[in-house]
Amino acid sequence: MKKFLLALAAACFMSATACAAPTEITLPTVSTESNLSVMQALSQRQSSRNFVDKALTPEQLSKILWAANGTNRDNGKRVNPAAMGVYSVEVYAVTKEGIYLYDAGKHKLNLIAEGDFRAVTTTGQDFAKRAAVNLVYVETPDAWQSARHTPPPREGQISSANILVGAMVQSVALAAETEGLGNCVRGSINRDEFKKVAKLPDAKNILLAQSVGFTK
Numbered sequence: 001m002k003k004f005l006l007a008l009a010a011a012c013f014m015s016a017t018a019c020a021a022p023t024e025i026t027l028p029t030v031s032t033e034s035n036l037s038v039m040q041a042l043s044q045r046q047s048s049r050n051f052v053d054k055a056l057t058p059e060q061l062s063k064i065l066w067a068a069n070g071t072n073r074d075n076g077k078r079v080n081p082a083a084m085g086v087y088s089v090e091v092y093a094v095t096k097e098g099i100y101l102y103d104a105g106k107h108k109l110n111l112i113a114e115g116d117f118r119a120v121t122t123t124g125q126d127f128a129k130r131a132a133v134n135l136v137y138v139e140t141p142d143a144w145q146s147a148r149h150t151p152p153p154r155e156g157q158i159s160s161a162n163i164l165v166g167a168m169v170q171s172v173a174l175a176a177e178t179e180g181l182g183n184c185v186r187g188s189i190n191r192d193e194f195k196k197v198a199k200l201p202d203a204k205n206i207l208l209a210q211s212v213g214f215t216k
């Protein structure tokens with residue numbers, strides 16, 4: 001086993017492509033099975049900051065992203081409620097491998113930037129650098145173009161996005177509890193740097209981050 005790991009490390013060192021982050025990650029179908037009831041998860045919810053640097057399993061990552069912004073009905077509507085059904089908040093998953101944008105319709109992740117950018121999701125809280133995944137919630141005003149009725153003025157759009165993100169982070173917190181994972185909602189984000197590395201256009205607004213991962 002030790003030999004295999006050493007060989008793998010050497011291969012990665014010699015060939016950048018051998019260990020490249022996948023450009024797409026198709027997430028496994030979400031399991032809604034849990035030994036923890038919603039009420040138990042609520043009673044356990046709290047912020048954790050004692051993360052250890054250990055990746056989530058694909059099943060855990062799937063569950064967390066689905067709770068954040070997944071669809072839960074055939075009509076494409078989602079786990080979390082949104083004003084006028086306009087889902088104006090996108091979720092970026094920042095892992096050790098890269099920055100990924102979650103595609104809710106296809107339940108997959110698309111690579112935006114390769115590399116470990118977890119430090120860029122914080123202004124200096126070291127625990128974020130160890131969390132398996134930092135979710136970054138980004139308001140995307142373009143989403144209102146899909147509204148069936150006249151969209152609210154900009155102020156109302158921002159307010160709706162902030163209410164939506166509140167539901168999203170709480171759903172993730174509860175899903176994390178069912179997996180024995182810690183989470184911490186964070187407003188302190190290096191917004192300027194993250195905008196650059198995630199190639200976000202100026203019109204998009206970074207609302208909140210949430211660290212999720214194994215804890216000590």
Ligand SMILES: Cc1cc2nc3c(=O)[nH]c(=O)nc-3n(C[C@H](O)[C@H](O)[C@H](O)COP(=O)(O)O)c2cc1C
Pocket residue numbers: 045046047048049125184185186187188189208
């Ligand atoms: C909008 C918002 C922003 C927050 N920002 C941060 C943050 O930047 N860093 C942090 O460590 N915790 C942050 N928190 C977590 C709060 O500090 C935490 O929820 C609060 O102290 C209550 O503790 P509890 O979550 O364990 O109940 C934030 C929470 C919210 C709702």
